[in-house]
Amino acid sequence: MIVAILDVVIAGLLLGGLYALIAMGLSLQYGVARVLNISHGEFIMLGGLTTWSLYTVFGINPLVSIAICGPAAFILGFIIHRTLFKRLLTSSTSPGVFESNSMLASFGLMFIIQNIALIAWGPEIRGYTYLRVPVNLAGALFGANRLVTLGFAIAIGLAFYLFLARTRLGKAIRAAAQDPTTAGLMGVNINLVLALCFGFGAAMASIAGMLISMCYPVHAVMGLEYAIIAIIVVVLGGLGSIPGSFIGGFILGLIGSIVTYFEPGLALAAYYVIFILLLLVRPTGIMGK
């Protein structure tokens, strides 16, 4: 019984680490740049498939490919914000209009990236084995790759939190999240900060994609499912709250693991039930103001 509980809890934490990482990226994009980026999942997919290609074709260690996927996704996200969303921001009459327009534009972006990936990689499901050695955690067995995943997720989460709390740029980002106009008046280069945030979000997504590819098979149409999970976690943690997203990720991971234990087919449905109840009862989330 205790082993079973431990099994479920650890599996939930392992899953939650991934969710937390994905959601932090989206939280940055929504909380600061105000773009509810549905194409977030596509960056995860790009990260996963790139890692797969690098590992199977060039033999590059998946953990090393962080150094390739992360910066590449950052640059891509930065450029997308600079060209697409900045233009939308200037042409939108009110923040509400910008939020709906940018959400719809990100849907368009999702279709574009997804179908380019389908043309490039094809619809096949790809997977590879790396670090798939069992590790014994108090009687429950888990793959070393999944533990590495959790470690990375926590490390990136903490590093990013310190970056936000301790550095000058982090302060600028927090200021922009609170009130973009006033932050701009105080000398924050607001367009640069928003684009940077979008880029950071994309980079986190692609690193998450790399970690996912270590544990699960990846394919070109996997993005949306993760994007929806990210949205659910972000709403759960409170729209725009980065610590909230981090905690929310682990909560959702635990819920998913518990539901899967009792009824495997219902995990995704359970997420939506939570999501819909949350929107109805407390749309500001657990850490929202």
Add this chain to the structure above:
Amino acid sequence: MNITRVDLKKVWAPGLLLIILVLLATLSLYASTYTVIFLTSILMYIVLTLSWVIFSAPTGYISLAPAAFFGVGIYTSAILGKELPLPVVILIGGLASFCLALLVGALTLRLRGIYFAIFTFGLVELIKHLLLWYEIKFTGTRGRFVIVVDNTTIYYVMLTIFVVLLLTAYLIRRSKFGLALQSIGENEDAAAHTGVNVDALKTITFAVSAIFIGAAGAIMATRWTYIDPYIAFDFRYSFMSVLMAIFGGMGQFYGPILGAAIFAYLEEILLTKFPYYYMLIFGTILVVTILYLPDGLVGLVQKLRRRISGGKRAHT
């Protein structure tokens, strides 16, 4: 001189509409089966888009629920198609969607802006996954077979839905309800203060627009013959409606119709041969339209017309 011009203008639009409707109504007499099937698809997209426009265009609430209503219609047809006559099935499909929309509308009254959009999107996925779980767990199969109806019947049913929808949309827009919806879109609090029963109006309009989507789903299911939750609750139907409406422009009725017709045509020629390129073009047009054509094709046409007529005046 001036009077005849005004008269011509008044007669022009309804006259053209009447001619098109007569041509569409007599289609099966002279057109090939392929044309009938093709026009059915176009009409389906027009129905989806126009229904979306009834609620979302004036109020500004982006609903991503069309796929849910469409799927409800499809499943109505799959479950009841063998037992009940076709018109009854279609009516029940519309009614089921109406009830679902009424429930959703009542639940989401407090949600504004982007929350409404993500709620409706989550709804489609929730129904899909619950249904999938139910089907596998209790019926043991993933999909269902739907009773087959011949293409001409499908076409005429779709045409009927379209005509009723067009009439409804026109009446809503020209009545005081249309004005009230418009005022909700401009400023919801102000609308409530001037005596508009905001909650009731939003819910009812949302539900009425869902009837047509459900009915369209019920009849389209008979063409596909086999359906499963992934086919029925495909979220792409939601985006298709949104994109077609935005692309066509929501200022005039012909905008969404034009947008839907163009995309249905594009889908017809591209989807079977180059599915990835079709979706790529779909996404690109969505992004480009939002960036450069906020008023859609209608806005573009009006701008051009103003420029041309403005130019004339300047010369004379």
